[in-house]
Amino acid sequence: MEISDRKFKVVVIGGSAGSFSIVSKILSQLNPGFPVPLVLCLHRLKxxxxxxxxxxxxxxxxxxxxxxxxxxxxxxxxxxxxxxxHLFVEFDSTISLSTEDVHNHSRPSIDYAYSSAAYAFREKTLGIILTGANKDGAKGLKDIGDKKGYTIVQDPATCDVETMPQAALKLFEPDEILTPDEIVKVLNSLVG
Amino acid sequence: MGVTLGINELKAVTSEMARYENMDYTGLSFSFLKRRLAYVFDKLKVRKLVAFSERLKNNDFRDDVKYYMAVKVTEMFRDPGFWRSVRHNLFPVLGKEFNVWFPDTSSGEELFSFLVLLKENELIDSVKIICQHPSEKLCNEVSEGLLEVKDEELNHSNYKRLEEHDRFETYFKEENGRLNFDKALLKNCHFRIGAPGVAQDDEVFDFIVFRNSGINYAYSRHEELFKNIVEHIRPGGFLAIGVKETIPENLSDFLIVVDKKESIFRKAGKKNE
Structure with missing residues (x-):
């Protein structure tokens, strides 16, 4: 099945160091009428x-x-x-927040956001991991893959800091490894 | 390999726990319960559900469960803007003498932050505080003024964001890898063991601090919990919740927003109504 034919219930994008400009670029190039809820889990100052x-x-x-x-x-x-x-995606399509312990030195933890979405929506989850300086997100993205969701890793060659995508690539084989421009194309293919 | 709990197992475990005093966790959201019980099982080395049920018969074990179910407040002066708002918007209205309830004192950070604020505003001798939690061990720990050293730097930097001067170190002594908060500041704090958010029938408070606890509950219990808490605010008194929490819609008519950004509300009315 083509990715454009899949009916995703959520897209979760995770990133850390260097990801602001990539996320900003993605958001600025999305087609109007983007049909899916988007969750952004970015490491940020507490x-x-x-x-x-x-x-x-x-x-x-x-x-x-x-x-x-x-x-x-x-x-x-x-x-x-x-x-x-921390941000979690729930079965009833709500967000729940939590002040539980940091995970991978992070709150919000990208692992938690991905894993909760995978648990709630299984194959109807699209996870994208971007540039970043620690391994948070790798395991959660694998959880999405394990539940037959769709997984995209930013091409490490296009990352400011490649630690986060590389950590994911060490754990499993994602559906795609893409540049930011290609990620935009995939997301826009979900419109219509 | 830890115990993985599905929805049916979570229901069974929480029903079992609810048979014991102050252990009704049935209102917590499933996703929170799943994570938290996994954490508790890991801490207490629980490998099988049957063993957990058996060990629940032991009072000390039950207290350990209650201790680890608590999500500790992340740091002192979490959200410095909130504490600034308490000082600027609430203290002038509350006057010299008022009472405060922490309905879920899950660790010392929030309480000690408040006590430092009281001390620095010369209110420490006149304000009465009730702190409540189901775990006796946790109440004892907080009443002894104990904090983890690992968070000292963060606590200190939050304090500096709040205050123009820096007296932070005068409130603590480091001993045996732990920070001891100045116990003299705890003299007007009364600690009691009880379920989160459950007050005595006739109690009313001028200020209730219930930040980031409600987020762990499912809708129905969340509404019930807040209804109960709002009933225990004195007319004209204040309620603080976490900056990313909301008041259940059916209660919003009873509360006036004092500081939207910092999630501080006021109950309509005046003190002696």
């Missing part, structure tokens, strides 16, 4: 609560917001994991 969502909204073609606990996922809306909270 004590800086504002600025990131505003920065992403500057160029984004879809609204970017920080969800409150128990808020529903919305098609065509990007939800950014708030600073100092």
């Amino acid at each position: 004590h800086v609560r504002s600025g990131l969502v505003e920065g992403l909204n500057l160029k984004s073609k879809i609204p970017v917001m920080e969800p409150f606990d128990k808020e529903k996922l919305k098609p065509g809306v990007a939800m950014l994991a708030p600073s100092n909270y």
